[in-house]
Amino acid sequence: MSTEPAHPEPVRHHDHGTWLVQFTGRILVVCPRCGGRAHVVPRPGLAAPKYFSALLFQPRRLTCAGCGAVANWTAEERGAGLVGAVPGGTEDPFFRRPLWLQTRCAGRILWAYDEKHVDALAAYVGARLRERHASPTMAMFARLPAWMKSAERRDEVLAGLVTLHALARLSTPADRSDAAHERGDRPRHHGSMLFRGGPY
Numbered sequence: 001m002s003t004e005p006a007h008p009e010p011v012r013h014h015d016h017g018t019w020l021v022q023f024t025g026r027i028l029v030v031c032p033r034c035g036g037r038a039h040v041v042p043r044p045g046l047a048a049p050k051y052f053s054a055l056l057f058q059p060r061r062l063t064c065a066g067c068g069a070v071a072n073w074t075a076e077e078r079g080a081g082l083v084g085a086v087p088g089g090t091e092d093p094f095f096r097r098p099l100w101l102q103t104r105c106a107g108r109i110l111w112a113y114d115e116k117h118v119d120a121l122a123a124y125v126g127a128r129l130r131e132r133h134a135s136p137t138m139a140m141f142a143r144l145p146a147w148m149k150s151a152e153r154r155d156e157v158l159a160g161l162v163t164l165h166a167l168a169r170l171s172t173p174a175d176r177s178d179a180a181h182e183r184g185d186r187p188r189h190h191g192s193m194l195f196r197g198g199p200y
Contacts, residue, residue, distance in 0.1 A: 012129045020087045020140045022052050023117040027092045028100035028168060030180055034067035035173035037100045040092050043072065056084030060094045066171060071095060089185040101167055102179040105160030106153050108145075109179055112161075115168045122161045125154060 031038040043059040060073040073094040075082035085093035090102055090111045101112045112118045124130065124141050125148060132142065147153050167177060 011127045012131060015124070015130065015132045015139060015141045017139045018120065018141065019052065020143075021055050022140075023113045023120070024055050024085075024087055024093065026116075027094075027113045029062065029092045029095065029097035030100055030176060031064040031067060031069055031173075032062075032071070032095075032097060033069040034064060035176055036064060036066040037171040037175070038062055038064035038066075038069065038097070040073075040094055040097075053084075056087070056093075057082050062095050062097070066173075090180075090183050091185070098180050098182050100176070100180060101164045102177050103160050103163045103167070104179050105163075106147055106156045108147060109183075110148075110157065110160040110164065112164050115165060118161050118164045118168070121148075122158060125149075125157045125161065 025042065027040040029038050029040055030036075040060055040062050042055070043061050046058060049055055049058065057075045059075070062071040062073070063069070075084060077083075087093045090099050090109055091097060092099060092113070099111050099113065101114070101118065103110050112121060120140075121144075124144075130141075132139075148157055167175070
């Protein structure tokens with residue numbers, strides 16, 4: 001019987017076309033009133049969307065448990081349709097508040113919407129083998145910046161994601177990351193259109 005140690009199977013990541021919009025159901029942001037952690041979620045009472053792309057049009061509510069701040073967002077109307085939000089960058093796509101989950105990493109800013117988003121990024125970054133099973137046109141992982149996908153940066157990025165996970169459990173203004181401030185790097189192109197016939 002061989003006494004040589006077994007070589008573990010390299011960690012694989014299977015990308016089936018996950019979109020960034022799929023992580024917009026709950027976004028942690030910096031409260032506009034107190035600077036602590038606030039939540040952006042679909043307005044209570046709405047039915048779950050049939051397609052995840054509808055998350056870009058759902059009315060949203062920002063709430064802060066620390067100071068009681070509340071704000072509401074509805075999609076811009078254009079003719080007979082609604083203009084959807086555009087995800088991406090270090091601001092939330094609805095209220096344009098700085099994301100709570102931001103940290104400095106490899107000379108850049110690493111960000112995420114919530115813990116599920118952090119977990120998805122960590123699974124991708126930590127994988128030694130990455131397999132794509134869908135078109136990269138709108139897929140989140142295919143559109144990540146090169147520094148996040150680099151094997152040389154893997155340990156730095158994973159450490160940054162651990163920091164983001166820890167930040168998600170914190171909530172006071174004093175807990176706010178020094179990286180979490182406005183940058184104006186949210187995509188500014190027009191969002192997709194929804195011609196109303198649904199619940200919004």
